[in-house]
Amino acid sequence: MMKQILLITDGGSNVGESPVTAAAQAYAEGITVNVAGVVDEGTIGEYGVTEIADIARAGGGISQIVTSRQLSKTVQMMTRQTVAGTIRQAVNQELRQLFGVNDVGSLPPPKRGEVVKVMEEMEETMSLSVALLIDASASMKPKLHAVEEAIRDLTLSLQARTGRSQVSVFHFPGDSQYSYCVMDAGWHSNASNLGSLFGKIRMRGTTPTGPALLQVVDYIRETCGKIGKIELMDEPHASGGGSSEVRSDNVV
Amino acid sequence: MLRAAGRARCGVTTSSEKETLPRGTEIRGKWNGKVYRLERLLGLGSNGQVYLASAGPRVICAIKIGHEAAELQGEVNILASLDHSEKGRQPFLLDVDDAVIDGRKIPFYVMRYVPGVPLKAYLKEHGSHWMGVIGYRLLERLSHLHEAGWVFGDIKSDNILVGEYGRVELVDYGGASAIGRSVRQFTEIYDRGYWSAGSRVADPAYDLFAVGLLWLHALDGKRLVQLTRTLIPQNRHPRELMKLVKSNPKLQPVEGWIEKALTGQFASTRESTKEWREAVRISQRPKPADDRVPGWMAGLLGAAIVLSTTLAAVWLLD
Numbered sequence: 001m002m003k004q005i006l007l008i009t010d011g012g013s014n015v016g017e018s019p020v021t022a023a024a025q026a027y028a029e030g031i032t033v034n035v036a037g038v039v040d041e042g043t044i045g046e047y048g049v050t051e052i053a054d055i056a057r058a059g060g061g062i063s064q065i066v067t068s069r070q071l072s073k074t075v076q077m078m079t080r081q082t083v084a085g086t087i088r089q090a091v092n093q094e095l096r097q098l099f100g101v102n103d104v105g106s107l108p109p110p111k112r113g114e115v116v117k118v119m120e121e122m123e124e125t126m127s128l129s130v131a132l133l134i135d136a137s138a139s140m141k142p143k144l145h146a147v148e149e150a151i152r153d154l155t156l157s158l159q160a161r162t163g164r165s166q167v168s169v170f171h172f173p174g175d176s177q178y179s180y181c182v183m184d185a186g187w188h189s190n191a192s193n194l195g196s197l198f199g200k201i202r203m204r205g206t207t208p209t210g211p212a213l214l215q216v217v218d219y220i221r222e223t224c225g226k227i228g229k230i231e232l233m234d235e236p237h238a239s240g241g242g243s244s245e246v247r248s249d250n251v252v
Numbered sequence: 253m254l255r256a257a258g259r260a261r262c263g264v265t266t267s268s269e270k271e272t273l274p275r276g277t278e279i280r281g282k283w284n285g286k287v288y289r290l291e292r293l294l295g296l297g298s299n300g301q302v303y304l305a306s307a308g309p310r311v312i313c314a315i316k317i318g319h320e321a322a323e324l325q326g327e328v329n330i331l332a333s334l335d336h337s338e339k340g341r342q343p344f345l346l347d348v349d350d351a352v353i354d355g356r357k358i359p360f361y362v363m364r365y366v367p368g369v370p371l372k373a374y375l376k377e378h379g380s381h382w383m384g385v386i387g388y389r390l391l392e393r394l395s396h397l398h399e400a401g402w403v404f405g406d407i408k409s410d411n412i413l414v415g416e417y418g419r420v421e422l423v424d425y426g427g428a429s430a431i432g433r434s435v436r437q438f439t440e441i442y443d444r445g446y447w448s449a450g451s452r453v454a455d456p457a458y459d460l461f462a463v464g465l466l467w468l469h470a471l472d473g474k475r476l477v478q479l480t481r482t483l484i485p486q487n488r489h490p491r492e493l494m495k496l497v498k499s500n501p502k503l504q505p506v507e508g509w510i511e512k513a514l515t516g517q518f519a520s521t522r523e524s525t526k527e528w529r530e531a532v533r534i535s536q537r538p539k540p541a542d543d544r545v546p547g548w549m550a551g552l553l554g555a556a557i558v559l560s561t562t563l564a565a566v567w568l569l570d
Contacts, residue, residue, distance in 0.1 A: 105350070120326055149485050153445070156445045157445070157452050160454075
């Protein structure tokens with residue numbers, strides 16, 4: 001099973017643990033972290049831009065800074081590319097160990113064709129869990145519609161996969177100093193079951209990106225079982241502990 | 253989607269990938285040993301650059317230079333499979349190889365060169381009355397593709413090249429998906445999911461939906477773009493698109509066809525091709541009112557009657 005966290009933010013963190021080490025920790029536990037920086041007016045600032053890129057690098061993922069209009073597209077693409085990238089890495093590693101070649105590109109084209117077929121099969125059929133972590137600090141408020149739309153759009157795309165896919169949604173900061181982030185939706189597979197996501201958020205000023213990231217890592221650990229390195233053969237069904245899972249409509 | 257895909261990658265790739273190669277660059281295949289000479293850039297595809305190239309004095313071909321071997325290979329697999337399943341036609345894929353340029357290893361493949369201009373440009377230059385032929389050819393092409401088990405996915409003006417006399421060829425198969433899989437690449441405003449009209453599972457109806465939008469976009473692009481700007485996501489629905497279609501006289505002949513495409517009512521792509529032909533044909537027939545006697549004949553008859561009446565009157569009065 002593949003696990004990703006997608007952080008959507010518009011600026012630098014300012015409370016608690018560094019988000020870069022948090023992302024590195026997530027990656028160490030087999031979760032890739034991608035970051036979409038949303039900026040409509042003004043700029044994120046050099047500090048924010050650097051941090052966004054750093055979080056993604058530490059988390060083994062990709063980052064991009066976009067306007068809220070491009071958000072849906074970006075979120076989708078990052079997810080897809082990360083799936084492909086994760087599989088590519090795993091396959092290249094196998095190739096190195098088994099055949100002593102560096103990567104897929106070092107194979108002669110006909111062989112390459114065969115391997116890529118298998119890789120694409122895995123991209124489509126492997127289970128995938130994406131936890132979305134939304135920065136809901138005051139400056140994000142006007143962008144939350146676009147964020148909600150992007151989440152729905154991503155869920156719709158994942159729903160079309162052959163493999164089992166699920167999405168969960170969190171926002172931060174949380175309501176008290178003891179919870180850095182709040183879960184808006186547990187694991188879902190169907191866009192129409194998501195409901196209204198950010199209806200009753202009270203916007204606050206702090207941005208505890210790092211602590212929130214770690215909390216989501218905990219959640220993934222608890223609900224998705226032990227996370228090892230990605231295995232080439234997916235288990236038929238990894239059971240989630242008490243979360244509201246619905247199987248994708250189009251699993252064949 | 254295409255261009256955006258290039259952008260998203262910038263986090264992990266170098267900027268040199270965005271630079272184009274100069275005319276005259278030699279591409280020498282490592283495995284098959286063929287040599288190609290780049291002539292000019294034809295376009296940017298989903299995962300690489302496409303150049304016009306020559307292989308020897310008279311052989312012109314198109315060559316796609318990729319960034320990532322595995323990614324490019326996915327496209328090659330689709331092309332090879334299409335060549336295999338559509339044996340009747342000229343093969344599209346000619347060579348697959350790697351080359352080294354400036355010390356960098358780059359994967360590439362060579363395909364048949366398809367001359368032509370994007371659909372919208374063609375209609376602008378030659379007039380919208382070419383819609384019937386082009387639409388028919390496009391649906392024929394899609395019928396073959398669907399029968400071979402593939403869905404094109406990313407249908408849009410840029411990916412449909414129209415050559416002499418409305419000949420149609422699809423380009424950029426990077427977004428094609430096997431039927432039943434998820435659509436791997438699409439453009440938002442052509443996407444069935446975006447318009448809350450169905451899933452993103454690749455089925456023939458997915459492409460037909462996009463064809464419906466293609467015509468709306470090609471002939472009424474401004475209003476369509478305006479609509480996507482003003483509609484809130486919950487209100488995206490085929491009926492909003494149909495309002496535009498129904499109020500555009502150019503689209504009137506295929507109004508019924510577009511409605512069926514947008515609501516997924518065609519049983520097969522063949523059926524949709526047949527109905528397209530009928531819809532266009534009916535609009536080409538003379539209107540019932542003109543169906544009767546031509547004007548000059550009626551005039552002649554009238555004149556004859558007047559003449560004979562006058563003659564009769566003169567004779568009677570006499």
